[in-house]
Amino acid sequence: MNKELSEAETKAILEKIRNEYKEHGKLNPKAFDSIAFEKRYLQILQMRGNIGKFLSEEVVFLEQLKGKFQEIVAKKEAQKAQTLNRIMDESIEKLANYKKIDFHPMAKTELRYFYGAMADFAETELPVLILIFKGTPEYSFLQDAVLQIERIGVIRRGLPSLKIQELIKSMLDANGNAILVEKASQNLLKEGCLALKNIYTSIQDLVSKNRINPDLMANINERDYPKAYATYGSRRFEVCLNRISEQCKQIIQDFRMNALMSMDN
Template sequence: MEKFEMSQELSEYEIKTYLQKIRADYQEHGKLNPKAFDQAAFETRYLQVLRLRGNLTKFFQEEVAFLDQLKAKFNNLVAKKEAAKASTLNRLVDESMEKLVKYPKIDFHPLAKAELRYFYGAIVEFAETELPVILNIFKGTPEYSYLQDPVLVIERLGISRRGMPSLKIQEITKSLLDANGNPIVIEKVSQALLRDGCLALKNITQSVQDLISKNRINPDLMVQVNDRDYPKAFSKYGNKRFGRALEMVTEQCRQIIQDFRMNSLLGMD
């Protein structure tokens, strides 16, 4: 705001100009903090100066200086809050990423976000470790019909053949390329994959829990997985009974859903 000398006598035009500028500042900043930028208090002070025939030049100079200090303090506080908000967001992102690094990271395409690469790795690991156990317990039984659809989703996403990415990841790669760099489309593709994969894990969990509650599974039978064909499954679940193995499988499902922040979306809080 323009400065002026104490001895300067203000014209009606100058008075009107300073009033407009001061009022505009109060109105603009008052939208964000009406208590600090109290225009009514300024109007009261102005009317009092007029009533007492005070020195308008001095009054406006002091009001301008006061308003400039107020704006400076306000802008400083806003900057600090924004910095704190950014710090909080960065910390949340870091904490979220810490939960993902325990999974393999599969770099299937440069356009894929890091979260998506970790999710692909998590499902591949699930397909190698937990899926053989599910198939060993349920394949060939009437109960498998409860699990067939979500198992198919996991197979299409987590099982690769001939060194190629899985069928679902090949579809996702095409969708990422078709997005032509549009970040909104890329985000929608990413979230859809996370949602569909985690929904399959949720459905596996619910189906297993329902079958257990209805006594459709003998919890004392032993898991039989081949060490040569499924070394990860054998290492984790070999010599485990059905009951304990299924507890571990469903816990892994829930852990993946939680780590990739899909629990709220899927109603699993």
């Protein structure tokens, strides 16, 4: 490009350089300083220098600048990926405390653990909650949330729960669309955690208003509810409700839904 350039060639190269500065300047205006380039160009014109040589050197400089910029961006992206992977690893470590239930190849690991968490809650906490409140006026505060958790967590005759069956259908209907699959998965997480939050807040409210006798004993049928009996058998209502509340809160936090549920504190 050191040979004499025609006016059209000079104009074309100038336009290309200016466009490069403009586009990359949106990402990093300090590095891609178009004003500095224009000053250098004006200088070479005033000095009646070799325009071809000047433009050739500017093109090389610009390519080097772009290469360096891309290298920096790649390093930043790699650091972000490492941070994200670390956060995800820490999240999965928390979820490993729960049972994992595989129900569909497209289901994320998080959702398999959530299904396990809700299934355990339905087997361990729900029977106690129902025992304490069933048949009382207070049960109306909990009924909808209990029903929702049953729909997500209760497994009958070896079949997935009703909500998980609905999710599997949504995954099949999505026909490989990852966005639709993610949306359906997140909706299930939100529904389950909202039900847990409603149980948590209802218990807090009913206990604070003395709507329950804290000293009554939870006489759980061991044969019908072995998991509930192992955890809550022959414990006082107050102890049971405190533990159920904490379990609700823990699941919401472990599945990173506490901010959405306004339960950060």
